[in-house]
Amino acid sequence: MATTQSLSAADIKVDQTQCFIDGKWVDAASGKTFATINPATEQEIAQVAEGDAEDVDRAAKAARKAFDSGPWRTMDARDRGRLMYKLADRIEADMEELAALETLDNGKPITESRTADLPLVIDAIRYYAGYADKIHGSTIPIRGNHLCYTRREAVGVAGQIIPWNFPMLMTAWKWGPALAAGCTIVMKPAEQTPLTCLRMAHLAQEVGIPDGVINVVPGFGPTAGAAVVKHPQIDKVAFTGEHRTAQIITRDSAETLKRLTFELGGKSPNVIFADADLDAAAHGAYVGLYLNQGQCCCAGSRLFVEKSVHEPFMEKLTALTSSRRLGNPFSPDTDQGPQIDQAQFDKILSYIDKGQAEGAECVQGGKRHGDVGYFIEPTIFDGVTDQMAIAQDEIFGPVLSVLTFDDHEEIIRRANDTFYGLAAAVWTRDISKAHDYAARVRAGTVWVNCYDVFDAAAPFGGFKMSGYGRELGEEGLKAYTESKTVTIAL
Numbered sequence: 001m002a003t004t005q006s007l008s009a010a011d012i013k014v015d016q017t018q019c020f021i022d023g024k025w026v027d028a029a030s031g032k033t034f035a036t037i038n039p040a041t042e043q044e045i046a047q048v049a050e051g052d053a054e055d056v057d058r059a060a061k062a063a064r065k066a067f068d069s070g071p072w073r074t075m076d077a078r079d080r081g082r083l084m085y086k087l088a089d090r091i092e093a094d095m096e097e098l099a100a101l102e103t104l105d106n107g108k109p110i111t112e113s114r115t116a117d118l119p120l121v122i123d124a125i126r127y128y129a130g131y132a133d134k135i136h137g138s139t140i141p142i143r144g145n146h147l148c149y150t151r152r153e154a155v156g157v158a159g160q161i162i163p164w165n166f167p168m169l170m171t172a173w174k175w176g177p178a179l180a181a182g183c184t185i186v187m188k189p190a191e192q193t194p195l196t197c198l199r200m201a202h203l204a205q206e207v208g209i210p211d212g213v214i215n216v217v218p219g220f221g222p223t224a225g226a227a228v229v230k231h232p233q234i235d236k237v238a239f240t241g242e243h244r245t246a247q248i249i250t251r252d253s254a255e256t257l258k259r260l261t262f263e264l265g266g267k268s269p270n271v272i273f274a275d276a277d278l279d280a281a282a283h284g285a286y287v288g289l290y291l292n293q294g295q296c297c298c299a300g301s302r303l304f305v306e307k308s309v310h311e312p313f314m315e316k317l318t319a320l321t322s323s324r325r326l327g328n329p330f331s332p333d334t335d336q337g338p339q340i341d342q343a344q345f346d347k348i349l350s351y352i353d354k355g356q357a358e359g360a361e362c363v364q365g366g367k368r369h370g371d372v373g374y375f376i377e378p379t380i381f382d383g384v385t386d387q388m389a390i391a392q393d394e395i396f397g398p399v400l401s402v403l404t405f406d407d408h409e410e411i412i413r414r415a416n417d418t419f420y421g422l423a424a425a426v427w428t429r430d431i432s433k434a435h436d437y438a439a440r441v442r443a444g445t446v447w448v449n450c451y452d453v454f455d456a457a458a459p460f461g462g463f464k465m466s467g468y469g470r471e472l473g474e475e476g477l478k479a480y481t482e483s484k485t486v487t488i489a490l
């Protein structure tokens, strides 16, 4: 493999394009395939097996058998952890190749794949590997002459459905806790980005994770995804994606009463007080919005700036934004790649039109970049008001809405004026203001004087329409377990 300094899309091997079911690489039962597209060139990368309900059924039965008869759930938990460490080591050894495959399929800059996505992937799997032999219940003093204790047991077969924005990272966040708990998995990667998840399944097989423990069925949401949600042998669904899809999943899973965890969208408020370190805050606002082409669930897309510092702050932010380099995601100098696909590209441009029609001032960007690939200029709207669509809707692209405010009480109310509640940030040197904001903002994650700090140990998830349940940390692990109470008469 060439080094990333000289990589081009043509250097990347695409090895895994079939379904992975019960330890075997198989075509979809229907024989159908679909194209996965390079968003930087709009060219097809590969044809991938198009799984549907029949493939999900095979995968669910394999996962059920692997769960019920072991050895994954029943093996010494230390050995389970050891296999997970081996998987993390294997991913680390193949880091260059995986980063390149992610960049090819998703379009994110190679530097981001290597320095952000991959390290977090490896951390998440190692973090949960360490948990495999530390899952335990407790003893409970109850009335009478009884011994009462709880056991924490694996929830069973976990259905996992992920989006395209962080394909490998979402895979690791889902596999890590499920594997540690002793669950088996039926995963449906996003149709736009199936390649790295399939490659990770190959690595899991190589390190000796037993057949049937991990099954991957690529395909589309309404067919393969819905089949995961409805399958009676799947006990839980962990979903990351849009809240509208989560609503469908809630309805579709009612019949089988699945345990559900949802990581959904956001319109996160990023608040800059006048007493903040404005250089750091401008950098935080820049990273908080533009990371991953703005395709982050927790993007700080509603930026509130205290009126008295609006002008100097905007100077700093627009200077940073104009230095942004768009282009070939395989170039190590590229800061911003293409949006994921034509649909997202069109949606983002339509929001830019809407912002202009609503009377916000487009002070930077606002157009397509180049004429091949789904590139959009980093775009800043100033003079935005709370009720504009660009202040309310998740755009999921490099479009920032800047609003101003005057005082502390006002900003708490306005920050909460959204039906989402995934993340929030505040920049201030006043510790009381920071704690007050952190306590009163209705969001699952609050960053103070920083943005986009992730760690496998820190729970992540949403309030309100941003979902329920948490990933990462101990809470993320518990979401893959059931608690059993045992009472013994003495």
Ligand code: NAD
Pocket: 161, 162, 163, 164, 165, 166, 188, 189, 190, 191, 219, 220, 221, 222, 224, 225, 226, 229, 240, 241, 242, 243, 245, 246, 248, 249, 262, 263, 264, 265, 266, 296, 297, 298, 394, 396, 422, 461, 462, 466, 467
């Ligand atoms: P999406 O909901 O359209 O698709 C996500 C996944 O769901 C895909 O694999 C898709 O095939 C599948 N799917 C679609 N319809 C389905 C159905 N009826 N039944 C079962 N599965 C179905 O979302 P998207 O556009 O791919 O991703 C973007 C969204 O994901 C944004 O809203 C973003 O904020 C959110 N997201 C959230 C987090 C988080 O951690 N909170 C992280 C990343 C992305």
